[in-house]
Amino acid sequence: MSLIELKQVTKDYQMGEITVNALKDIEITIDEQSFVSFVGPSGSGKTTLLNLIGCLDKPSSGEVFVTGTAVNSFSNKEAARFRGQHLGFIFQNFNLLSVLTVYENVEYPLIMVQNIPSNKRRDKIIHYLEAVGMVDQKDKYPSQLSGGQKQRVAVARALVTDPKIVLADEPTANLDHASAYKVIDLMRKMQHEFKTTFIFSTHDPKIVKEAEIIYNLEDGKIIDKDIVNS
């Protein structure tokens, strides 16, 4: 069975009196341990697609299956619980909690989402901070970090709950090219090391080449699927 499956998924938004067809008849299957990229211009539906897979939104029609579970009909609480158990997120603007240190940001999902007791948390947090190369900065606050460093912390936070899938919406958009490549490299490394599926969206053609599977989107439709780096 595929890790992610979308069947005839459409998503429409109401913007005042206008109905926007963000996604039209999407059919996707994504296997485990994949490194997938959604590419396309702004407004092509990349973020909407990620939101549906990430249980942050519901399709107008069609079915979405994540880890074999139909996620269409989740309540808010069920969706939040599912996300905490199976998904990790990396955001374009890093979205670290500014009042928490690097260590505490990575610790946050273990306390607030998975309720892991303190004696089991520390080793895990240090392990992931070491993996992303941020263990020396663990006591710093996000305001004291560069963009690339923040995104590395975000990667650690996304991975610390051992999710099957990490979703990254334009993770390199606010980074310079050098940092952007480093982050994508890191994600690739994490994919191999922790057997996690990474799905990220981008409109940067240089970054997209790093993906194994590339879905091209345009006007809410998948116009192309490339298998690049297996």
Added chain:
Amino acid sequence: MKNIFKIAIRNLLRYKRRTLMTSLLIIIGIVMVIVFSGVSISFKNMMIGSITDSMLGHLQIHTKGYVSSIDNLPLHLNINEKGIKQLNNVFEKHNDVIEAYSYRIKFGAMLSNFQETTNIRLTAVHPEMENAACPRLVDRIKGDIQNPGTFIEQGKIIIPENLAKGLKLKAGDEVVLVANNKDGSVNGLSLEVSNVIEGLLGPSGRDGFLHIDDAKTLLRISGDEINEVSIRLKNPDDLVGDNKLLSDELSQFKNKQGMPVFEIHTWADLSPFSTIAAIVDLLIITVKIILISIVLISILNVMMMSVYERVSEIGTISAIGTLPSKILWLFIAEGFLLGIISTIIGNIIGVMALFIINISNIHFSFGRMKNILLETSIAPSDLITVSLIVILISVLSSLQPALKASKMQPVDALRHV
């Protein structure tokens, strides 16, 4: 829960100035309530104490119907020997609640200094009983009282200050009292002025004191007869309960027509100051309502701003799996902490303010009473009540913004710039 509070504290400290201003507003409100309550309650209790300890007692018993005619000081509604025995039995039975009682004969008379004559209201007492029931009565009597238990002797009279001034009387002067007894016949009695008594709340009092035996002579009463009993309770805080207890006890005594023989009243029923006391209580409640409003509005305002500023953050924590209930608790914890920290500081400053007032030896005058020392106090139960109110309102006013945050759709919140 510890981590929720940790994050809540960090978020409060994130906007230090705003948190400080809100907290300060709440602290000022709490200090206002504590100081106002401390001063008002102390003043009220002091006045009530003066009234009960030097004049009325906590409770009074009369023959049924006496109080409605009290301005006339009727003598046909006296309590006879049988009634006094019945009352004695009741008082003995309930000596766990009654500290002391005083038998009185109250009547009106004409007072003459052989040149001028005026009317006077007199309370005839056993001095020892009266001093036990109203121990601060002697504080109002000018001159040196060697033994409060014998503050009035037979053959002597204590006259009110304004009458003494009007008739130019002083201690040692001879006066004549002329009074009607209950049968309507007139009698006179010469007495020596022993002391002058100050009015409790101003110079308008025309109340004097004499020994009960002199009153019986003047009014031609043979045997034991009184028309008022003043009762001092062991615990004045149980006034209402003790009043009911004694009222139920007295209700067993009925006349030939089957009607109750006695009536009992509290000091509040008999003194117009009870209205002022009620107004003081109402003012204290008003100040508390103002405090509640301050807390409600300021915390609601801060929490709404906090939610609005952190929409994106709410979207993030929701996206990574934080349950709506935990998001709710995160924001309620902030309001709760703001309330409880402000409460603790406000209580400390409020109590310190009362302490400073007390050690400053501030004096004030009220009516006829001059140079009264302002002594404030506040019961721990009042502090706890105010604290609980503030904390409860802090939580309640955080509820709406917290619910709003917990119900946010992460996809909408993440789009927020």
